[in-house]
Amino acid sequence: MLTAFAIVTDGLVYAAYLFLVAVGLTLIFGVMKILNVTHGSFYAFGAYGAATAAGIWFDRGLPDAGGFLFMALFAMAIGLLIGIIIERGTLRFVYGRDEVVVVLVTYAIFLILEDVIVLIWGPRSYAAYQPMVAAGSIDVGDLTLSIYDIGLVVLAGVVAAAGRWALKYTRYGRLLTVVIFDRETAAAYGINVTVVYTVTFLIGAMLGALGGAVMAPKISVTLGIGVEVIVLAFAVVAIGGMGSVEGALIGALIVGISRAAAVHLVPQLELFVIYAVMALVLGFRPYGLFSQVQPRKI
């Protein structure tokens, strides 16, 4: 019983993390049809930025509550800045080229940004443990839960709900949905697709950075953290169906719970369970659970 409870709580926390990093990736893919490898860079920049922000804030002994906000905003500002540079500086020149070529362009930018991180922050690793300590923990039965983790789950829920609300009920969200369904028709009806692309990319960049920022206190912020995230986020998004926010949520839940189950029951399988789940889902639904049917073009 205790194990089952632990699996569910651990799974939920991990799912929240996965959702936060995957939602930006799936948004950009849905609208722009770009698999954005630089998402890993956004995550890494967000994490480094949050670690720096935590240092600035908590070393001065400023009130804890503001520290969380400061870290998140600082990271998202960094995400916005590199997002603008990437989209305006390179990506807009390759719209319309082969999807795979665009992936390679983002891969090249990712390589460059990996070294930019070293130039800015140096090769050493950072710890941003302060928020975890500041949040404290509560005991539920025999289990100790970190309040920071609970906050993470709540934040993921808020982002999911806000994303759904924005897509369904706001003007910009409706325009976005139109572009997702058919770019050319949307353009023919007078939607400025270029602006939609830019704005979407920037939102995706900020979400990626936010994902890094909220994870910074839980991990050691070090070189190469962006790489794992790309593969993980892709697995989540592929399970849910590329470009679907609901899909990302369901994918994150499935992966999160099964990984937690593996950790508690058969720890040796931890590394592979994500890919095993992905292979299983894709075996039945080759393009994910919430994928749209693609028309065949002859």
Added chain:
Amino acid sequence: MTMPARSSLLGALAFIAVAAVAPWMPPWLVSLATIAFANALVVLGLIILWRTGLVPFGQALFYAIGAYAVALIGRYTSVRDVFVVILAGAIFAGIAAYLVGFLLARYREIFFAMLSLAMSMILYGILVKTETLGSTDGFHVEAGTFFGYRPQGVWLNLSIYWLVLGFSAVMAWLVSLYFRSVAGSLSNPIRDNEIRVEFLGISVDRLIHLKLVVSGILAGIGGALAALAVQHVDPAMAYWTTSGGFVFVTILAGAGSVGAAFVGSLVFELVRSIAIDLVPGEWQMILGTVLLLTILFLPEGLGSLYGRLRRRKDAAS
């Protein structure tokens, strides 16, 4: 002379030339060229897929399988003959490609790229977690013999270099034959419009499965040769950066010709060595910049430069 015959002759002459000058080359250049040409075999496999519009981001999977097959045979058996162990590496990589092909051959574009990446990361995870295979450190590979002859000192490096060149020549020739076969000629049509190819009565999935196995075997041979040359294997051979390097060379070389793979691979290794030597902290940045500039300004790769020059000459005459 016909076009294919002329380029085959040119290629053969180039191979004989680079083989003949080896004893006078500085040792570091021999080692660098050995690795470059071994990796070029993997790139040949990528070109086969690239012509169909597929980019595998996890080709290091087969590369590492080929390398570990050689290393494990050296460790657990007394077989040392290079031709036998390379053949074993090729077979194991081919079997692996055949198996993952059942999943991968159904996908195109980004899904294909990322699923192959996921596959290679699984192998990486297994290798890192397996203590008996040396975990992250990897382990030593026994020196190979050539039909019982065991070269020593300088001759060991030179023999491996010539071995790699021999394999490169044979594989380059076979791949250029493949490109002219029916299966090879169907690459561009598949890339342009799969459904039309299906309407001709050809199963695209099966063709892609075949291409995967061929490219897997090439990657296995490349990995086996690299293991013999470096005399060490470690999990980094299966890591995504290794795969990324192969994709990089493919973009740099372009899919236009077989020869470009070897030139591109050599250029890549040179750029990388020089970059690591001069600016050890920023070599990824240099690689990324070169890749970006190549995609933006030379979309057909280095191979297209040769074509451009020739066209200009033809136009002038």
